[in-house]
Structure formats: C-alpha cells, structure tokens
Amino acid sequence: MDATNLYNGGLTAEQFLFYEMRIVSKMYVQGKSLEEILETVKRDNLFQYPTERQVSRLTRACYRRLVALGNEKLTHEIATAPVEVAKQINLYAMMRYNRLVREFMINLIGEKYRLQDFSFTRKDTNVFFSQLQEQNDDVAKWSEQTITKLKQVLTKCLIETEMLDSIKDTTLNPIFISEELENGIKDNNDLSALAAFNSFR
Numbered sequence: 337m338d339a340t341n342l343y344n345g346g347l348t349a350e351q352f353l354f355y356e357m358r359i360v361s362k363m364y365v366q367g368k369s370l371e372e373i374l375e376t377v378k379r380d381n382l383f384q385y386p387t388e389r390q391v392s393r394l395t396r397a398c399y400r401r402l403v404a405l406g407n408e409k410l411t412h413e414i415a416t417a418p419v420e421v422a423k424q425i426n427l428y429a430m431m432r433y434n435r436l437v438r439e440f441m442i443n444l445i446g447e448k449y450r451l452q453d454f455s456f457t458r459k460d461t462n463v464f465f466s467q468l469q470e471q472n473d474d475v476a477k478w479s480e481q482t483i484t485k486l487k488q489v490l491t492k493c494l495i496e497t498e499m500l501d502s503i504k505d506t507t508l509n510p511i512f513i514s515e516e517l518e519n520g521i522k523d524n525n526d527l528s529a530l531a532a533f534n535s536f537r
Contacts (some may be wrong), residue, residue, distance in 0.1 A: 343468070343475050344448050350397045351404050352496050356383055357426050360398035361415040365408070370399045401426075404433035410520040420498065421514040424533060428517055431529060439489050439534070440464060445499065445508070446531030454508040456500065461487045479480040510534055 361380050363373045377383060377395050385391050402411050405428070414422050414429070431438040444464050448454065465483050469476045478486075494500035499508055513533035521529050530536065 339528050342435055343472060345436075345478055345482050345486065346397070346488050347434055347436060348482060349432075350394065351489055352403055352426065352430075352493055353394060353398055354423055354496060356394055357398050357401065357414055357429070359383070360395060361411050364399065364402050365415055370396065370534065373399060401429040401433045405429040405518050406432065409523070410517070413516045413520070417514075417516060421487065421495050421516055424514050424517045425520070427493055428521065428529060428533075430493065432526075436468075436486065437456070437493070439468070441493075441532035442528055445494070448508060449510070449534040450536060452519055454506045454510065455506060456494075457506050461490065481526055496498050 345409075359377065360373055361457060363376060368376070374395050375393060378388060378391055383391055383394065385394075405411055405414075405425075410425050410428070414425050416422075417425070427437075427441070431441050445456075445500070448456065448460075465475075469478075488503075489501060491500065494508075495502065497511070499511055501507075501509065511534050513530070513535040517533065518530065518535055519537075521527065
C-alpha cells in the first residue's frame with residue numbers, strides 16, 4: 337500500500353478530484369492502460385482543463401489512487417455508485433495512496449469519532465501538522481505555504497464527504513459509512529481505516 341511510503345505534499349495540486357476519478361475509473365474497470373486513458377482524456381477533453389500539462393499529471397494521480405485502492409469492487413463503485421457513496425470511496429482511495437491523508441483521517445478525524453468529540457477547529461489541524469513536523473524531517477522542510485494549502489485540501493475533503501458543512505464550520509457531522517465502502521475496507525483487511533468513517537463495528 338502506497339500510503340505507508342514517504343509523506344507526499346503533492347496533494348496541494350492533486351486535491352479531491354472526484355469527477356476526474358469518476359472518469360478515469362470508468363476506463364480503468366474496462367481494463368484500459370494508463371496510456372490509453374491519458375490519450376482518451378486528452379483527445380476528448382474530458383476534464384475540460386485549460387492546459388494539457390495539468391491533464392497528464394492529474395490523470396496519473398487518479399490512476400495511481402485506483403491502483404493503491406487495490407479493490408475491483410470499490411473501483412467499480414467510484415465509477416457508478418451514487419455521488420455520496422462514491423465520494424466516501426474516493427476519500428478512502430486517497431488514504432490508500434497518500435500517507436498524509438491516511439494519518440489525518442485515522443489519527444485526527446477517526447479518533448474524534450471514536451471519542452464522540454465532534455468539535456473540529458483550526459487548532460486541531462495546527463496540532464496535527466506540528467506533531468508531524470516534530471516527528472518527520474521531510475515534513476519539517478515543507479514551507480508554511482505548502483502546509484496552509486494542505487490544511488485547505490484536507491478540510492475540503494471533509495466537506496466533500498459531508499463530514500463538515502463548510503470551511504468555517506467547527507462541528508463534525510456523525511456520518512454513516514456506506515455499506516459498499518465498509519465491505520471494501522474489510523475485504524482489503526484494512527480495518528484501521530474504518531474509524532475515519534465513524535465505523536467501529
């Protein structure tokens with residue numbers, strides 16, 4: 337699982353990418369290669385981005401998330417499930433691919449759900465990043481600008497999955513994990529990830 341590798345600040349550019357993930361996953365489940373997917377996305381302007389350079393980078397990011405997800409059923413669900421279900425699975429794919437997202441979701445958000453502590457403030461994310469910087473030399477080298485941007489992206493992930501209502505909101509919503517995602521996490525034998533979606537069964 338890629339999430340166990342080095343911390344990666346690339347999330348500043350990659351973001352949540354839900355609609356891009358929908359597009360790429362539909363081709364991925366058809367067995368198309370990264371090169372074929374890239375060609376189709378560019379040729380048909382599927383992302384509707386202004387520059388082709390961005391298209392290549394973000395198509396690759398989506399593809400790598402699907403590989404990291406490592407679950408055919410969940411990949412199919414991203415492509416076809418109702419939006420709220422597919423968005424939860426997309427966040428899980430991000431957790432599988434990006435160590436920073438995984439630790440934020442399990443160690444901070446999952447722990448809050450476990451304790452039934454639904455408060456969520458700027459202080460929480462500040463403490464999370466401060467501890468990370470103390471523990472990891474690579475993260476300690478990130479600029480303040482990068483960390484500010486990462487905080488914004490992580491908060492946006494919470495909003496996209498309805499864990500948070502808005503950027504200014506300070507209360508987590510006690511969400512319900514979709515059955516599809518819960519089964520997929522269990523199939524992956526990745527039970528620690530359940531906490532991030534308020535599931536402790």
